[in-house]
Amino acid sequence: MNDYPRVLETPDPTLYLQRPRVLSSLLLHDHITEPANNAHLRQTEPWAEDYTWGDAYGDTVNVCRSMKTGGDMMQYWLMGADRQDASFHLAGRVTLYEHKGTEAYIGYHVGVTDCRRGFATTASQRIVEHARGMWGINTVLLAIAEGNVASQGVARKLGALPTECFKNSASRGQVYTRRVWRWELD
Ligand SMILES: CC(C)(COP(=O)(O)OP(=O)(O)OC[C@H]1O[C@@H](n2cnc3c(N)ncnc32)[C@H](O)[C@@H]1OP(=O)(O)O)[C@@H](O)C(=O)NCCC(=O)NCCS
Numbered sequence: 001m002n003d004y005p006r007v008l009e010t011p012d013p014t015l016y017l018q019r020p021r022v023l024s025s026l027l028l029h030d031h032i033t034e035p036a037n038n039a040h041l042r043q044t045e046p047w048a049e050d051y052t053w054g055d056a057y058g059d060t061v062n063v064c065r066s067m068k069t070g071g072d073m074m075q076y077w078l079m080g081a082d083r084q085d086a087s088f089h090l091a092g093r094v095t096l097y098e099h100k101g102t103e104a105y106i107g108y109h110v111g112v113t114d115c116r117r118g119f120a121t122t123a124s125q126r127i128v129e130h131a132r133g134m135w136g137i138n139t140v141l142l143a144i145a146e147g148n149v150a151s152q153g154v155a156r157k158l159g160a161l162p163t164e165c166f167k168n169s170a171s172r173g174q175v176y177t178r179r180v181w182r183w184e185l186d
Contacts, residue, residue: 003134004067008076010126015119017076017094017126019067022060024090028077029056031090031111040112044148047171055172063095072099074131078123080114094123096131096140103139104131106183108154120154128185138185143167143178155181 008017020028031037032051041048047055066073073095080091092110106128108120124140131137142160144151155162160183167180 004074008126008130010122012118012122014081014117015091015122016079016088017123018079020060020063020075020077020093022057022064024077025056025060026053027090028060028093029053031092032056034111036113037111040115041109044145044151045109046174046176072104073097074099074104074127074135076123076127078110078114078119080117080119083113091119092123094120094127096127099131099135099137102137103141104135104137105141105143107143108151115150120151121157124154124158128183132185140183140185141167142181142183143169144181145176145178152181155183158183 004019006019010016029051032041032048038048038051063073063075065071067075075093075095077090078092078094079088081088091114092108094106094108096104096106098105106124108124110119128140142151142155144155160181163180163182165180166177168175168177
């Protein structure tokens with residue numbers, strides 16, 4: 001069973017989504033550990049610290065296994081057009097996780113040189129459109145740190161609203177608390 005197309009096109013010709021491949025996990029490692037990207041990601045993402053090739057491999061294996069076996073996770077990699085030429089490069093990831101019934105959480109990150117191109121918003125809309133058809137979800141939740149203005153901006157643009165609930169997330173030995181935002185799909 002595999003209802004995950006290799007590519008999901010988006011309305012933005014400079015962005016498409018690609019299904020993750022274990023063989024490409026070195027690319028993911030290089031994206032996350034590139035010094036400027038890593039400094040940007042570590043401001044809000046504890047998992048980006050000391051990120052090894054083993055982490056990139058393990059994360060990708062997990063998500064590919066989930067997508068192969070009908071698990072609760074779906075991920076696509078953002079492929080963005082270079083600003084100078086027509087080539088595409090890995091620009092970030094968007095992940096739906098903890099899918100249960102009609103709800104799922106979403107998470108995303110975008111490399112520092114590709115920020116403010118609308119990528120996080122467009123990629124979220126596209127993966128959610130796919131999940132809506134495939135999983136039948138009608139609510140998407142976002143767990144966002146209180147000081148993360150950029151992610152709050154994405155959430156607002158998607159039509160999500162902050163709730164009074166908080167979620168504890170654990171990642172690579174660290175636990176952190178974030179406010180839950182709720183995006184009701186109409
Ligand atoms: C959060 C993040 C994914 C945003 O990615 P992006 O592709 O730049 O987001 P978009 O271009 O879709 O921005 C959508 C809106 O969010 C807001 N926004 C985005 N970045 C912002 C920033 N640095 N400061 C203030 N508002 C910001 C804006 O309102 C923007 O709309 P506009 O450009 O039309 O004004 C990116 O900054 C990132 O990877 N941060 C580190 C990882 C992270 O925080 N992930 C989310 C964890 S909850």
